[in-house]
Amino acid sequence: MKKKIINPWQWQDKRSYVQAVEVKNVESTLYISGQTAINADGISSNEDMETQLNQALQNLEQVISKAGYECKDIVRLNIYTTSKAELWPHFHIFQDWIAKHNIKQTLTLLEVKSLFETLKVELEATLVK
Structure with missing residues (x-):
């Protein structure tokens, strides 16, 4: 795989992103659903933004x-938040x-009216290798 920024x-x-990523000779692509602060038992967090962001990243x-x-294989990352001011x-x-x-990804940050249950931030990614 060859990446060009x-x-x-x-x-x-x-601001920790790039304007575009060109990818050639891809072996595989992974599309990840939005990851949030939901624990291993499927319970949504009602904690503050900092705690939820850390859990979503984990x-x-x-x-x-x-x-x-x-x-480092991430090439696209979308961030959805219920409050830019809190984020x-x-x-x-x-x-x-x-x-x-050492991630060099395109990025979109969107403030949305709400997310699932009590969630405040969601991370959606595309990866290539």
Whole structure:
């Protein structure tokens, strides 16, 4: 697999994403459903945004690992949140996670009216290898 990052500008670097990723010679593609702060027993979290973001990232990592991929294989990541205002103070958690795994992904952040039950943040990913 060969990845090419396309960034006509540099400002997006501080926001932990890239403008485009071209992928050639792909062995396989993995599409991951939105991962949230739902525990192993299927119970949705009613904790704060920081706690939910950490749990959603852990759940995303677990699915990636179970599928035989690595976090660095992420090429597209969508973030859905019920409150950008609640998410922003904790966005560094996401950015640190991106840097830790050397991920270069496209990104869309959407504020939505609601998510399932008591959830505040959801992460949807596409990976290639």
